[in-house]
Amino acid sequence: MKKIAMFIAFQGFRDEEYTEPKRILEAGGHKVVTVSTAKGLARGKFRAVAEVDRTVDEIAPADYDALTLVGGPGALEHLDTPQVHAVFRAAAGLGKLIGAICISPVVLAHAGLLRGKKVTCWPDGAAEVEKGGAAYTGADLEIDGGLITANGPLPAKEYGRALLEALKR
Numbered sequence: 001m002k003k004i005a006m007f008i009a010f011q012g013f014r015d016e017e018y019t020e021p022k023r024i025l026e027a028g029g030h031k032v033v034t035v036s037t038a039k040g041l042a043r044g045k046f047r048a049v050a051e052v053d054r055t056v057d058e059i060a061p062a063d064y065d066a067l068t069l070v071g072g073p074g075a076l077e078h079l080d081t082p083q084v085h086a087v088f089r090a091a092a093g094l095g096k097l098i099g100a101i102c103i104s105p106v107v108l109a110h111a112g113l114l115r116g117k118k119v120t121c122w123p124d125g126a127a128e129v130e131k132g133g134a135a136y137t138g139a140d141l142e143i144d145g146g147l148i149t150a151n152g153p154l155p156a157k158e159y160g161r162a163l164l165e166a167l168k169r
Contacts, residue, residue: 116135
């Protein structure tokens with residue numbers, strides 16, 4: 001069993017970008033830890049709610065096999081912070097699998113983690129990931145080494161399956 005830290009906005013995460021990959025990873029026998037900026041019930045853009053297991057300051061990247069960022073309208077407001085950037089930089093330094101979906105690859109760009117990487121994201125974030133040194137493709141899903149990115153809610157299942165497959169390595 002592998003352990004995955006899934007970071008969501010406390011308000012306004014994209015429902016299916018959290019629920020679909022989480023369901024796929026758990027069905028694959030893995031433990032998903034939901035991380036946000038506060039404890040309690042996080043609320044999705046539509047109807048989803050999620051119990052937050054850990055806050056950002058309680059996360060040690062060495063304790064996880066993968067760290068992922070969920071998108072949605074609250075992602076940049078809640079997760080594009082120096083603290084989250086530091087956690088993901090540390091995870092990358094440890095060679096952890098990193099995933100980001102929808103607008104959240106922008107967080108990785110701001111953390112300095114996309115230089116020379118082939119990535120996708122929600123079209124509104126394309127300029128920011130390119131500014132961070134990434135080659136933006138606009139594809140539904142991109143895998144570049146230990147980095148998996150997806151462009152929004154439609155490929156959420158495909159993204160979850162790609163994370164599951166990458167955890168087998």
